[in-house]
Amino acid sequence: MPAQACSLTSHCYGIAAWYSAPPDNGSGGDIYFNCLYSGDPSSDFTNEELWQGTDNSTGLDYWVELGGSYGWPNGATRYWFWADNRPNGGGYHAHYPGGTLSLDTSYFVGATWAGSDRWDVQGPSWSAVSSSNPYSGRAMETGAEITNNTAHAVGNIQSLYYLNTAGDLYSGWSGASIQSHSSIISSLSWVGSGNSELTWSTGSCS
Amino acid sequence: MQLRTTFSRAARTRRGIAGLLVGAAAVGLGVYAAFAGAPAQAGSVPAPGLAVSLSAVPRLDSIAAGFARVNGDARPRWTDAVVTTHAKALDSATPGDTERTGNTAVVYLITMAGHFTGYGASVPPGARLPTGTYLSVVINARTFAIMDWGLSGSAPRVSPASLGPVRYLHP
Numbered sequence: 443m444p445a446q447a448c449s450l451t452s453h454c455y456g457i458a459a460w461y462s463a464p465p466d467n468g469s470g471g472d473i474y475f476n477c478l479y480s481g482d483p484s485s486d487f488t489n490e491e492l493w494q495g496t497d498n499s500t501g502l503d504y505w506v507e508l509g510g511s512y513g514w515p516n517g518a519t520r521y522w523f524w525a526d527n528r529p530n531g532g533g534y535h536a537h538y539p540g541g542t543l544s545l546d547t548s549y550f551v552g553a554t555w556a557g558s559d560r561w562d563v564q565g566p567s568w569s570a571v572s573s574s575n576p577y578s579g580r581a582m583e584t585g586a587e588i589t590n591n592t593a594h595a596v597g598n599i600q601s602l603y604y605l606n607t608a609g610d611l612y613s614g615w616s617g618a619s620i621q622s623h624s625s626i627i628s629s630l631s632w633v634g635s636g637n638s639e640l641t642w643s644t645g646s647c648s
Numbered sequence: 649m650q651l652r653t654t655f656s657r658a659a660r661t662r663r664g665i666a667g668l669l670v671g672a673a674a675v676g677l678g679v680y681a682a683f684a685g686a687p688a689q690a691g692s693v694p695a696p697g698l699a700v701s702l703s704a705v706p707r708l709d710s711i712a713a714g715f716a717r718v719n720g721d722a723r724p725r726w727t728d729a730v731v732t733t734h735a736k737a738l739d740s741a742t743p744g745d746t747e748r749t750g751n752t753a754v755v756y757l758i759t760m761a762g763h764f765t766g767y768g769a770s771v772p773p774g775a776r777l778p779t780g781t782y783l784s785v786v787i788n789a790r791t792f793a794i795m796d797w798g799l800s801g802s803a804p805r806v807s808p809a810s811l812g813p814v815r816y817l818h819p
Contacts, residue, residue, distance in 0.1 A: 457773060489770050527771070533799050537745065537747065569747075587770055
């Protein structure tokens with residue numbers, strides 16, 4: 443079978459998703475990058491990240507997201523990003539807040555409902571707010587997003603959690619499942635039980 | 649050796665000391681003229697309220713061209729840029745999103761009008777790519793790193809012209 447072409451117009455994915463989740467106040471985990479690379483960083487990007495649905499969207503029509511990126515628009519460097527896509531004409535916005543992103547290091551990432559149509563977006567050394575982005579979460583997703591077949595995306599996310607509407611923390615994404623993935627992803631699996639650790643790989647890091 | 653002797657002799661008299669000072673000033677001006685080139689113009693150091701300097705335009709043109717190409721409209725109707733602070737640029741480019749640090753950083757805000765599809769956006773699988781008629785990009789004025797960008801279906805509520813003198817770009 444020919445490899446699926448990954449491009450800006452046809453992004454490739456290796457993810458686990460929990461669609462139609464119970465209403466929630468956010469989610470997160472500890473993300474780890476073994477490698478994060480694209481052969482054409484001026485035009486393409488590789489992301490390893492987490493999406494948190496908003497506005498009662500069971501299929502992630504609206505969201506906040508955060509993670510690590512390499513490539514466009516900041517070129518041949520690894521960097522943090524967060525983004526949101528809001529309802530009611532709010533539009534799509536992406537942000538690059540700075541901070542060190544090293545390989546082989548575990549970093550906390552999370553999104554938490556903050557009331558009054560706001561979500562706190564929490565990176566390891568930075569935080570931000572997405573507003574005009576209504577309650578509540580009904581979907582979450584994590585893994586790799588790729589726009590070029592030269593990408594290397596090897597990593598994992600551990601200690602996945604979500605918050606119920608009372609703010610209680612639940613370990614593991616119990617209702618999440620691994621989605622059919624692009625052929626550039628050579629492996630994608632849960633580690634252990636409880637859907638609390640997901641690992642993904644495009645193969646070797648070199 | 650001869651130079652050291654002349655300076656030593658001059659330093660022993662008042663007239664000589666005055667001469668040395670004048671000479672040193674002349675050398676200093678010469679060095680300045682050689683290395684500084686034309687006097688600084690307003691806006692050559694980016695600061696909110698000043699116009700985007702001509703020296704920044706080629707890099708801003710290139711960044712704007714890249715964003716326009718990646719996001720599906722390589723020939724936007726118009727493109728402009730202003731110098732402002734990060735917080736004010738966010739009000740225009742990504743209204744409703746705030747960051748807790750870096751708000752006073754000096755930035756360039758590029759705004760483009762066209763028909764854009766956010767091919768450069770990170771989206772969940774199966775999601776529709778965002779579209780918009782206005783694309784805004786926030787750039788660190790010191791490093792030219794991309795700090796933020798946004799797509800909107802309507803003109804920015806905080807117009808770039810309200811933030812400072814607008815310079816039109818030709819990406």
